[in-house]
Amino acid sequence: MVCGNSLGGCAALRLAEAPELGLAGIVPIAPAGLDMARWIGLIERELGLRIALTAPVPDRAVRAVVAQVYKRLAFRHPGRVDPGAISTFAGHLGSRATASRVLASGRRLVPELRDPFRLDRISCPVLLVWGENDVMVFQTGADEVIAAAAEARLELIEDCGHCPQLERPERIVELLLEFPSPPPPRGKRARRTARSTA
Secondary structure, three states, X not given: OEEEEOHHHXXXXXXXXXXXXXXXXXXXXXXXXXXXXXXXXXXXXOHHHHHHHHOOOOHHHHHHHHHHXXXXXXXXXXXXXXXXXXXXXXXXXXXXXHHHHHHHHHXXXXXXXXXXXXHHHOOOOEEEEEEOOOOOOOHHHHXXXXXXXOOEEEEEEOOOOOOHHHHOHHHHHHHHHHOOOOOOOOOOOOOOEEEXXX
């Protein structure tokens, strides 16, 4: 089984397009590339980040700005997230040079994200998971997967943003432990959309 969030969810979908891999199932969490990724534009419009990347500011200021942008864009309720996860993420982009390189890499990835998926080739079970309040990747992209894949369903997690694995980890664990469920009767697609409220 392959599970991934955002670009990792995109990678899970791409891997599942190769049935010869024999995947037991995939769990893309808010996968980038379906309802075109907006995150580069969102990130680049952040005034504080633009200033931190162009002005001669200390690395700790860059990390602080990155942490604030990440909290605002990735989570519905940043207070639910382990502060260590946020500081670790910000630490990966801990200098102006590193943050600029990562953004440049993101811009180069956008054309690849626009390459069409071959969703009709996916034969393993697919559990799409989305935070209902994701502002980075729209959940409407799930419709395309559900329409094309042999067995796919969507789980919406209420009151949650782009990273449910950090904001609602207990629910993600439950979903992973119960997946993949037995396949539906031959010829039928599992098009159920469930909402997680707990």
